[in-house]
Amino acid sequence: NAGVMQNPRHLVRRRGQEARLRCSPVKGHSHVYWYRQLPEEGLKFMVYLQKENIIDESGMPKERFSAEFPKEGPSILRIQQVVRGDSAAYFCASSPRGGGASDRVWQYFGPGTRLTVT
Amino acid sequence: AQSVAQPEDQVNVAEGNPLTVKCTYSVSGNPYLFWYVQYPNRGLQFLLKYITGDNLVKGSYGFEAEFNKSQTSFHLKKPSALVSDSALYFCAVRDRDGGSQGNLIFGKGTKLSVKP
Numbered sequence: 001n002a003g004v005m006q007n008p009r010h011l012v013r014r015r016g017q018e019a020r021l022r023c024s025p026v027k028g029h030s031h032v033y034w035y036r037q038l039p040e041e042g043l044k045f046m047v048y049l050q051k052e053n054i055i056d057e058s059g060m061p062k063e064r065f066s067a068e069f070p071k072e073g074p075s076i077l078r079i080q081q082v083v084r085g086d087s088a089a090y091f092c093a094s095s096p097r098g099g100g101a102s103d104r105v106w107q108y109f110g111p112g113t114r115l116t117v118t
Numbered sequence: 119a120q121s122v123a124q125p126e127d128q129v130n131v132a133e134g135n136p137l138t139v140k141c142t143y144s145v146s147g148n149p150y151l152f153w154y155v156q157y158p159n160r161g162l163q164f165l166l167k168y169i170t171g172d173n174l175v176k177g178s179y180g181f182e183a184e185f186n187k188s189q190t191s192f193h194l195k196k197p198s199a200l201v202s203d204s205a206l207y208f209c210a211v212r213d214r215d216g217g218s219q220g221n222l223i224f225g226k227g228t229k230l231s232v233k234p
Contacts, residue, residue: 035162043154043210045162093162109224 004094004110012116013082021077021113025094029108031055032075034067037089037112049075082117089114120145122211124225131199131232139194139228141209149211151192153183156206156227165207168192179203199232206230 005024013019025032030051035043048056049069060067064082069075079086092110121144131137143149153165166177173185183194194207209225 033162043152043162043164 004092004108006092006110006113008113009111010114010116012118014118015083016081019079019082019086019115021079021090021092021115023075023077023092023094023110025075025092026096026108029094029096031095032069033093033095034075034077035091035093037091043091046077079115082115084117087115087117120211120223122209122223122225124209124228126228128229128231131230133201133232133234134198137196137199137203137230137232139207139209139230141192141194141225142190143192143209143211144190145211151183151185152210152212153177153181153192153194154208154210156208162208165194201232201234204230204232
């Protein structure tokens, strides 16, 4: 069973270019989460998506960042006009459902994509 | 290889009692250590971290964690549990000596259930 897959694992972009990060969830999982790990810090939540819907984007920067999880294919985190401050590791996680108060709904994490902006 | 172990799938506590969620780690160098909480239908939220300094770290919602280098542990604790603390808790480690290239490694998570 394949876990969460992210590609590319490493991505280098020049300032002003676009970065597209892909996340393929565990087969059968319909919920995807994106996190950003800044240097020397822990994870910060960015966005939570269900197939074709954004459930919670409270952690997404207002400009240049967008995310989608189409009916078919991987989830995409898109960063337009990248700046040096966007350099970080971006983690994706998936779960089979959102979960209720008494459910154990684990998030399965991918290996991350390390974005370097030069 | 780096790894994080959360030996308990589930921890059950009565409201008002102290709680402990266990975490042990293995890294080649000195660690950064983190605890995160996941409430239903939400993403992970940061609780606390150990970088350096005092071994007892205080975080959000009354939680604290104790770094024990000799036992390579970073157990999460709270003196008096609340029903609203019921959630999934994830421990994570990052190899500080790996520099900015080090990624977070997560434990598999522990479900905390606090009963009234």
